[in-house]
Amino acid sequence: MVYRAGGHRVSEIKKDASKKVTKKTLDAFTVPDIVEKVKHSTLVLLLLLSVLLCFSCRGTSSVLENRQKPESMEQDGDDTEETDLLIDLPSPGAALPVSAFGEIWAYVVAGREAALIPGLPISDIGYFGADIGIYGALIDVPERHNLPAFSGRVHMVVKCDSRSLSHFTLIPGSAERKALIADLLAATRNFDGLQIDFENVPLRAAEPFLSFLAELRAGLGNKMFTIALPARNRKINDDIYDYEKIAPLVDRILVMAYDEHWSTSRPGSIASLLWCKRVADYSLNIIGKEKLIMGLPFYGRAWGNTNPSRALIYSSIETIIKENNVTDIHRENGIPTFDYEIPVSIKVYYEDDYSLSVRMEMYRSMGVASIGFWRLGQESPTVWNYIKLHK
Numbered sequence: 001m002v003y004r005a006g007g008h009r010v011s012e013i014k015k016d017a018s019k020k021v022t023k024k025t026l027d028a029f030t031v032p033d034i035v036e037k038v039k040h041s042t043l044v045l046l047l048l049l050s051v052l053l054c055f056s057c058r059g060t061s062s063v064l065e066n067r068q069k070p071e072s073m074e075q076d077g078d079d080t081e082e083t084d085l086l087i088d089l090p091s092p093g094a095a096l097p098v099s100a101f102g103e104i105w106a107y108v109v110a111g112r113e114a115a116l117i118p119g120l121p122i123s124d125i126g127y128f129g130a131d132i133g134i135y136g137a138l139i140d141v142p143e144r145h146n147l148p149a150f151s152g153r154v155h156m157v158v159k160c161d162s163r164s165l166s167h168f169t170l171i172p173g174s175a176e177r178k179a180l181i182a183d184l185l186a187a188t189r190n191f192d193g194l195q196i197d198f199e200n201v202p203l204r205a206a207e208p209f210l211s212f213l214a215e216l217r218a219g220l221g222n223k224m225f226t227i228a229l230p231a232r233n234r235k236i237n238d239d240i241y242d243y244e245k246i247a248p249l250v251d252r253i254l255v256m257a258y259d260e261h262w263s264t265s266r267p268g269s270i271a272s273l274l275w276c277k278r279v280a281d282y283s284l285n286i287i288g289k290e291k292l293i294m295g296l297p298f299y300g301r302a303w304g305n306t307n308p309s310r311a312l313i314y315s316s317i318e319t320i321i322k323e324n325n326v327t328d329i330h331r332e333n334g335i336p337t338f339d340y341e342i343p344v345s346i347k348v349y350y351e352d353d354y355s356l357s358v359r360m361e362m363y364r365s366m367g368v369a370s371i372g373f374w375r376l377g378q379e380s381p382t383v384w385n386y387i388k389l390h391k
Contacts, residue, residue, distance in 0.1 A: 089358060090354075090357075090358070092354065096353060096354065096357040096386050097357065097361060097386065098385075098386050098387070098388050099357065099360035099361055099364050099386060099387055099388065100364070100388040100389070100390050101360075101364065101368070101369060101370055101371050101387075101388075101389065101390060102123075102369045102370060102389075102390045103123045103124060103293065103369065103370035103371075103389075104121055104122050104123050104124070104370070104371055104372070104373075104387065104389050105122070105123065105124040105125070105126060105254065105293055105370065105371070105372030105373070106120075106122050106124075106125060106126070106372065106373045106375065106376050107125070107126040107127075107128050107157070107372070107373065107374050107375035107376065108125050108126070108127055108128065108147065108375065108376050109128045109129060109375060109377075110127065110128065110129035110140070110142040110146070111129075112376075112377055113146050113147055114377075115375075115376035115377030116147060116149075116150060116376055118149045118150075120376075120384055121384065121387050121388055121389035122150075122152060122389070123152050123153065123389055124152055124153045124154075124155060124192075124372075125147065125150060125152065125153070125154045125155065126155050126157045126195055126228075126254075126372070127142045127144070127147065127154055127155065127156055127157060127191070128142075128157045128159070128197075128375070129141075129142045129157070130142065130156055130157060130158040130159070130187065131158065131159055131160070132158070132159075132160040132162070132165055132166075132169055132180070134165070135176070136165065136168055136169040136176035136177075136179070136180060137176075137179065137180070137183065138158065138180055138183040138184060138187060141156065141187045142156065144156075144190045144191055153192035153193060153224065154191050154192055155191055155192060155193040155194060155195045155224065155226060156187060156188055156190075156191040156193075156194055156195070157195040157197055157228075158184060158194070158195070158196060158197065159197040159198070159199070160197075160198045160199070160200070161199055161200055162200060163200040163201075163202050164202075166198055166200055166201045166202065166205060166209075167201075167202050167204065167205045170201070170205045170208040170209055170212050171208060172208050172211060177208075177212065181212070181215055181216060181219065184216060185216070185219045185220065188220060188223055191223075192223065192224060193220075193223050193224030193225060193226060193251075194216065194220060194223060194224075194225055194226070195225075195226040195227060195228060195254070196213065196216070196226075196227045196228070197227070197228040199228075199230070201240045201241075202240075203238055203240060205240075206238075206240050209240065210245055210246070210249065213227070213246065213249045213250065214249055217249050217250065224251045224252070225249075225250050225251050226250055226251055226252040226253070226254060226293075227246060227250050227252075227253055227254070228253075228254045228256055228295070229241045229243070229246065229253055229254070229255055229256065230255075230256055231255055231256055231257045231258075231260070231275075231279045232255075232279065232282055232283070233275070233278035233279050233281070233282045234282060235286075243282075243283065243286040243287050244286055247286070247287050247288070247291055250291070251291065252291050252292075252293050252370070253283075253287050253291055253292060253293065254293040254295050254372050255279060255280075255283045255287070255292065255293065255294055255295055256295045256374070257271055257275075257276050257279045257280070257294055257295050257296065258270050258271045258295060258296065258297035258374065259271075259297075260272055260275050261301070261349070262301070263301060263303075266303075267301075267303040267347040267349065268349065269349050270297045270299065270300060270301060270349060270350075270351065271296070271297055271351075271359070273358065273359060273362065276294075276359055276362070276363075277362060277366070279294075280294055280362075280363055280366050280368060281366070284366065284367060284368065289367055289368070289369050290369070292368065292369070292370065293370040293371060293372045294363050294368050294370070294371050294372070295371070295372045295373070295374060296351075296356060296359060296360070296371055296372070296373050296374075297351055297373075297374055298351060298356075298373055298374065298375060298376075298378035298379035298380075298383075299350070299351070299374070299375075299378045300348060300349055300350025300351060301348070301349055301350075302346050302347065302348045303346065303347045303348075304344050304345065304346050304347075305344060305345040305346075306342065306344055308342070320340065321338070324340040324342070326338050326340050351379075351380075352380055352383075353380050353382055353383045353385075353386060356379075356380075356383050356386075357383075357386045360386070360387070
């Protein structure tokens, strides 16, 4: 591939840039010509520096400014092979240990309360579903009485997945922010605590987000105040979710140590063990054992090598018909339609009793006191045989 800059081949620009400028060569150019050559030469140097920088950063984690994926935020990735993990893995089929923790959190989604089976070793429920409406008001607050059989603490979780809406509702002094804070404090009266899950706060709202948390902390009194944050295994520049700044404002931080790979990434584990270990190391160091809840996934993901769902122009449709030998084209109310089949290769990563047990034991051995699961109803029903709540 020939890269171009300003309409010239890079090779040509490099050649021009390397010429020795003498009075004779100056005479051959007008002043605008010289300026143009210098501009091209500068551009080439910048391009080369950019390429070198890209190669020097290759293999390190890339962090998008608070990627959301509304499904969940992009995390610090890790390309290190699992064979580098220095922990003892039990043999498949061997008896799994029972992992005990002081607090065990789990999320329940409103409308799916049946997933909370009586007697599970759970200390805290994050009741998921409160949201921010298009005008910045609190909506969809779940009803605490829908979980009558649970005797532990129940925390109302409020989420906001919109970058623009997060910015809009966090503007200091705005009527929307004042109303939202008042509504959150009022709604939390029926719960044991409040959890904030704003997964798309833009950079310009970093300071307003911190002051928003501080106002909520002051208004909640003795209620527990928690927040769910994306996984980090190191400090990053301009991080909206800076653990050091947020930790003093809340009682607990649930680190969402999952979605290391997500729906649009390359296939990979939702939460590989080495990546989780590095996240836990960093979290314990910055947040501290007393406030840290390490999140674990109950779910898996599937990736296909092709996704045929897309818009098509007429020439593309003709190509599909030809390449797939489509002969049966019929009409539905005058509109042409046809079917065809193609092979699809699918890669699946998921969690089972073994992988969850290994991860829990790793966290326990590192000194993690509290864990939390996303979410009830997605797990292997037998995994609870290997989880114990310290009384």
